[in-house]
Amino acid sequence: MKQQRTRVKVCGLTSVDNALAVEACGVDAIGLVFYRPSPRWVATDMAAKIARALGPLTHKVGLFVNASAQDVEQVLAQVELSVLQFHGDEPDSFCQQFKRPFFKALRMQNGVDIGALMATYPSAAGFLLDAYKKGVPGGTGESFDWARVPKKCARPLLLAGGLTPLNVGAAIEQTAVYGVDVSGGVESAPGVKGIDLVRALIQQVQRADQSK
Numbered sequence: 582m583k584q585q586r587t588r589v590k591v592c593g594l595t596s597v598d599n600a601l602a603v604e605a606c607g608v609d610a611i612g613l614v615f616y617r618p619s620p621r622w623v624a625t626d627m628a629a630k631i632a633r634a635l636g637p638l639t640h641k642v643g644l645f646v647n648a649s650a651q652d653v654e655q656v657l658a659q660v661e662l663s664v665l666q667f668h669g670d671e672p673d674s675f676c677q678q679f680k681r682p683f684f685k686a687l688r689m690q691n692g693v694d695i696g697a698l699m700a701t702y703p704s705a706a707g708f709l710l711d712a713y714k715k716g717v718p719g720g721t722g723e724s725f726d727w728a729r730v731p732k733k734c735a736r737p738l739l740l741a742g743g744l745t746p747l748n749v750g751a752a753i754e755q756t757a758v759y760g761v762d763v764s765g766g767v768e769s770a771p772g773v774k775g776i777d778l779v780r781a782l783i784q785q786v787q788r789a790d791q792s793k
């Protein structure tokens with residue numbers, strides 16, 4: 582029997598109504614993408630409205646890709662973010678300066694020594710393991726071989742990459758991750774989450790947890 586339930590983060594919210602509907606499905610955290618080339622990019626003032634609208638126990642995770650410290654601080658001054666997530670080449674010293682818990686996204690490129698990479702982030706609260714696609718820092722909609730997820734890790738792991746209501750149960754059964762992070766697999770249009778898909782995802786996570 583698994584000790585803890587699998588946490589669910591849905592990433593890439595871009596409107597208040599959609600974020601509230603996603604929250605009502607029972608997610609633990611929502612992600613706000615501050616990376617302009619992404620179809621899920623959200624303007625800082627909209628992100629602030631979303632963060633204010635959600636309940637205090639729902640984590641608001643701010644996602645950055647090689648942003649400057651000044652840009653991150655500007656967002657933090659306006660948006661109440663409880664957690665940060667870095668998807669670029671940011672070193673530990675950069676990520677830890679904002680006095681927020683942070684997840685470092687690590688892309689599972691073939692041959693990468695994931696344990697050694699994790700050791701270079703002593704300040705990370707946890708890691709998000711995502712698919713590797715050259716030139717695309719995240720939100721690829723592609724998955725990787727879940728057998729590569731470390732069986733044991735001292736820090737929480739979030740599994741990401743191509744998860745959908747159809748495969749999330751198998752992903753949870755094959756790994757021992759703290760949580761799952763889903764974006765494209767629950768979208769009805771770029772940047773818009775399909776609420777039936779989010780509901781189905783939560784159901785599959787709960788089913789997989791019960792069977793562990």
Ligand SMILES: O=C(O)c1ccccc1NCC(=O)[C@H](O)[C@H](O)COP(=O)(O)O
Nearest residue numbers: 592619718719720721722742743764765
């Ligand atoms: O979502 C994006 O567009 C994105 C762009 C650049 C960096 C990260 C991005 N998303 C980060 C996430 O946490 C996604 O949920 C994760 O990469 C999984 O995405 P998907 O494969 O679409 O479920």
